[in-house]
Amino acid sequence: MTQATPLAPVDLRSDTLTLPSLGMREAMASAEVGDDVFGEDPTVNTLQERAAHLMGMEAGLFVPSGTMANQIAMLTHCRRGDEVIVGWGAHSFLYESGGGAVLAGVQFQQVGDHGYFSPYELKAAIHSEDPSGHCAPTTLMMIENTHNRGGGKWISPEQVAELSVTAGNAGVKTHIDGARLWNAVVASGRAASDWGERVDSLTFCLSKGLGAPIGSVLCGTEEWIQRAHRYRKMLGGGMRQAGIIAAAGLYALENHVEDLAEDHRRARDLAEALDACPNIDIDLDQVHSNIVLFTPLNASPQEVCEALSSKVRVLPFGAGQIRAVLHRDISDDDLQRVIESVTEHFSS
Ligand SMILES: Cc1ncc(COP(=O)(O)O)c(C=O)c1O
DSSP: OOOOOOOOOEEOSOGGGOOOOHHHHHHHHTOOOOOGGGTOOHHHHHHHHHHHHHHTOSEEEEESOHHHHHHHHHHHHOOTTOEEEEETTOHHHHSSTTHIIIIIOOEEEEESBTTBOOHHHHHHHOOOOOTTOOSOOEEEEEEESSBTTTTSBOOOHHHHHHHHHHHHHTTOEEEEEETTHHHHHHHHTOOHHHHHTTSSEEEEESSSTTOOSSOEEEEEOHHHHHHHHHHHHHTTOOOSSTHHHHHHHHHHHHHTTTTHHHHHHHHHHHHHHHHTSTTEEOOGGGOOSSEEEEEESSSOHHHHHHHHTTTEEOEEETTTEEEEEOOTTOOHHHHHHHHHHHHHHHHO
16 A cells, blocks of 8 residues: 655745746746846846836846845945944844945944834934044934834835934935835735835845745835946846846736735734644734744744644744744645644644
8 A cells, every 4th residue: 555645844934935936937938138237138127117117216126135135225325334223123134144244334223123113213213423423323224114023014104204204304314125015015005106105215025925036126216226236246246147037026026916915814814823722822913914923832932843843844033933924835725734733733
């Protein structure tokens, strides 16, 4: 008798795990390409124009990753020795391998709590150019939207506008790290341009919930993007026949954005199931998009992740928490398996 092959664990470690769909692969295979370092790749140019249009901004720049987009933003907005204000737990501060310090030569100041900070907190944190030279002058504020460590929390265009005006009044520029901006768009029902029109620069990723294999687009004014273009080259991000991957991004923008609503619905279903389990602490009000954070009460996050790993893959995250990220490669059947495995684990 043949043994049934065990099912692979359902992988909720990140939405970066999404695989390119068949339609996306076909679009990549048939993409028109040229040398993008010469500005001659028609598909890259189309993606950049489309992104800028969607964001209500003048110009776009295709870059390999969200990390590079944030690094270029800091290099373009700041001088060495400047200070960048970020929300507590920002990706650019915690997870970009010290790039802000090493590449742009900036120092960070974290403000607020779980992804949001108020105009008052911002104003109190800004260091103006100081004639005595004691303080690193603040020249940039970065808002992460949605906020990863904040559990996928999104910040409304009006909240961003308040922060951006406060920053602008002090001569500080505003950049949005919108790695998951499309999740904010779908969760809020607002247009992406509602954010783009209120800030100096913005980046969004194509390689997270949208399912492209690689790529982010940085947007800003024509003049700013021209300066950013030089830093992309400096960081080694000048790509040649990049239309192959830009085609995946265009396909994702055309076909995958609305599917994010399903990820959000499944995140809520998972959160409610976790809430019903003994020995789990979860705040349902803190489930905003596709990320679910929960705290195991009877074991460490590491022990729980290890114990679940043959059936469900999740990651320890921050102080005592576990992160599960819903994405387009997770079906309702997969979700059911996750709920059964987790419920069994915590009930035993
Ligand atoms: C909020 C945020 N910003 C930036 C990035 C960096 O993106 P990449 O992995 O493409 O460098 C990530 C990656 O997960 C992220 O979550």
